[in-house]
Amino acid sequence: xxxxxxxxxxxxxxxxxxxxxxxxxxxxxxxxxxxxxxxxxxxxxxxxxxxxxxxxxxxxxxxxxxxxxxxxxxxxxxxxxxxxxxxxxxxxxxxxxxxxxxxxxxxxxxxxxxxxxxxxxxxxxxxxxxxxxxxxxxxxxxxxxxxxxxxxxxxxxxxxxxxxxxxxxxxxxxxxxxxxxxxxxxxxxxxxxxxxxxxxxxxxxxxxxx
Amino acid sequence: xxxxxxxxxxxxxxxxxxxxxxxxxxxxxxxxxxxxxxxxxxxxxxxxxxxxxxxxxxxxxxxxxxxxxxxxxxxxxxxxxxxxxxxxxxxxxxxxxxxxxxxxxxxxxxxxxxxxxxxxxxxxxxxxxxxxxxxxxxxxxxxxxxxxxxxxxxxxxxxxxxxxxxxxxxxxxxxxxxxxxxxxxxxxxxxxxxxxxxxxxxxxxxxxxxxxxxxxxxxxxxxxxxxxxxxxxxxxxxxxxxxxxxxxxxxxxxxxxxxxxxxxxxxxxxxxxxxxxxxxxxxxxxxxxxxxxxxxxxxxxxxxxxxxxxxxxxxxxxxxxxxxxxxxxx
Numbered sequence: 001x002x003x004x005x006x007x008x009x010x011x012x013x014x015x016x017x018x019x020x021x022x023x024x025x026x027x028x029x030x031x032x033x034x035x036x037x038x039x040x041x042x043x044x045x046x047x048x049x050x051x052x053x054x055x056x057x058x059x060x061x062x063x064x065x066x067x068x069x070x071x072x073x074x075x076x077x078x079x080x081x082x083x084x085x086x087x088x089x090x091x092x093x094x095x096x097x098x099x100x101x102x103x104x105x106x107x108x109x110x111x112x113x114x115x116x117x118x119x120x121x122x123x124x125x126x127x128x129x130x131x132x133x134x135x136x137x138x139x140x141x142x143x144x145x146x147x148x149x150x151x152x153x154x155x156x157x158x159x160x161x162x163x164x165x166x167x168x169x170x171x172x173x174x175x176x177x178x179x180x181x182x183x184x185x186x187x188x189x190x191x192x193x194x195x196x197x198x199x200x201x202x203x204x205x206x207x208x209x210x
Numbered sequence: 211x212x213x214x215x216x217x218x219x220x221x222x223x224x225x226x227x228x229x230x231x232x233x234x235x236x237x238x239x240x241x242x243x244x245x246x247x248x249x250x251x252x253x254x255x256x257x258x259x260x261x262x263x264x265x266x267x268x269x270x271x272x273x274x275x276x277x278x279x280x281x282x283x284x285x286x287x288x289x290x291x292x293x294x295x296x297x298x299x300x301x302x303x304x305x306x307x308x309x310x311x312x313x314x315x316x317x318x319x320x321x322x323x324x325x326x327x328x329x330x331x332x333x334x335x336x337x338x339x340x341x342x343x344x345x346x347x348x349x350x351x352x353x354x355x356x357x358x359x360x361x362x363x364x365x366x367x368x369x370x371x372x373x374x375x376x377x378x379x380x381x382x383x384x385x386x387x388x389x390x391x392x393x394x395x396x397x398x399x400x401x402x403x404x405x406x407x408x409x410x411x412x413x414x415x416x417x418x419x420x421x422x423x424x425x426x427x428x429x430x431x432x433x434x435x436x437x438x439x440x441x442x443x444x445x446x447x448x449x450x451x452x453x454x455x456x457x458x459x460x461x462x463x464x465x466x467x468x469x470x471x472x473x474x475x476x477x478x479x480x481x482x483x484x485x486x487x488x489x490x491x492x493x494x495x496x497x498x499x500x501x502x503x504x505x506x507x508x509x510x511x512x513x514x515x516x517x518x519x520x521x522x523x524x525x526x527x528x529x530x531x532x533x534x535x536x537x538x539x540x
Binding site (some may be wrong): 025029030031032033034035038039042071072073074075076077078079080081118119171173174175176178179180181183 | 263291294325353430
């Protein structure tokens with residue numbers, strides 16, 4: 001997978017975020033302040049412009065530019081968290097021109113480490129980590145077990161989606177939803193939902209780019 | 211919901227243009243979203259920077275001026291500003307004596323301000339951050355993101371701003387900021403939700419007979435939903451919550467703050483109940499604010515902030531201030 005495939009990922013990610021913008025905002029209205037979809041859509045729109053102007057040449061550069069742009073444009077907790085996730089992933093890929101699935105798995109692991117270091121969320125806190133952690137775990141495991149690219153990527157996305165769904169019954173221990181205490185139970189976490197969407201876009205781009 | 215806007219996408223920019231036109235004492239960078247005292251930097255003075263989502267006006271831009279903030283960074287509505295804004299603000303108000311960041315305790319604000327402070331330090335600007343967390347509605351525990359910063363932020367900005375204006379050093383200004391935060395507690399009640407322009411509908415639904423207790427300032431639902439009762443009962447509920455965490459005797463600075471959509475007539479009704487309650491506890495309201503200071507768009511409701519005063523803090527509160535939203539002594 002070269003820079004073009006990674007660009008296609010980000011473009012597809014931006015598209016699905018825009019399509020699901022109102023849904024994500026609705027999720028955030030239930031347990032937050034109703035701006036998650038709006039903020040991410042704005043951030044990814046800026047990312048698309050930045051990718052257009054700068055034309056980064058490597059997969060790593062695509063991701064670090066995505067991360068820096070999100071930090072500068074999104075705001076809220078999502079900006080630093082998603083921005084750090086992409087920057088960490090990008091840094092892990094270094095200058096490599098062509099990334100295989102193991103390299104991608106390493107980048108996603110680095111993203112998770114970055115997010116957890118910044119936000120201190122653990123699995124079960126009802127955050128984006130509840131989609132990202134199971135997803136990276138399932139992905140790495142599938143690769144280690146010799147799964148095909150398609151199967152490994154499917155494992156990634158299915159674990160992310162299951163993780164997001166699992167947040168419904170959790171009580172939020174981090175972020176704005178935590179102010180609600182038990183009232184946060186029964187609602188899907190918007191960050192976990194958007195993370196699952198972004199990883200879905202990754203699978204689509206990676207499969208198309210093979 | 212009817213709004214006085216041109217379009218949801220341009221609300222913040224349009225409002226900043228209005229602020230710039232209305233207040234020549236402010237330098238407003240609309241594109242980069244930074245509001246600065248026009249006479250910045252003040253050489254030798256500690257610079258004070260705060261910021262947060264738009265939608266809480268006059269907080270923070272309305273408090274930029276002599277004796278209070280040197281710069282404010284408005285984010286998108288209810289969204290923390292980005293590090294670039296705080297970095298630009300910090301550079302602009304750096305008079306060589308360091309810069310104080312006043313940060314409300316929300317995950318987004320804390321993370322973005324943290325990133326900005328690190329970038330400023332890389333450039334050799336000394337930054338100290340003080341986090342406000344006066345809201346008693348949320349338990350400060352391992353199981354939450356901690357208490358929210360609400361009304362006490364106004365008190366912190368005024369008192370720390372006064373001390374900085376007198377030429378005090380960064381450590382002293384930060385110390386007094388922390389002292390005000392620690393001596394203050396707040397609690398809010400909502401009679402309605404609010405409508406984020408880009409969302410187009412209320413963040414939550416409240417029936418005609420229900421209210422939210424223990425609200426924040428971003429339209430997020432509160433801790434509990436209960437039936438509406440008289441102003442006297444609501445004031446008592448708010449002060450009971452504050453009293454559980456702060457002694458209410460002695461000289462007090464009290465703010466009855468409107469959430470944006472409540473008439474001043476009603477805020478004065480609430481203030482009278484607050485006064486009666488506090489006098490019953492042996493408290494004396496030595497200084498007060500009644501009005502819209504830290505709002506949540508058009509939300510109906512109020513918040514109460516109580517600060518235990520000392521003579522030193524009262525003197526700094528009384529010090530001259532000249533900003534769009536607070537002005538006395540000049």
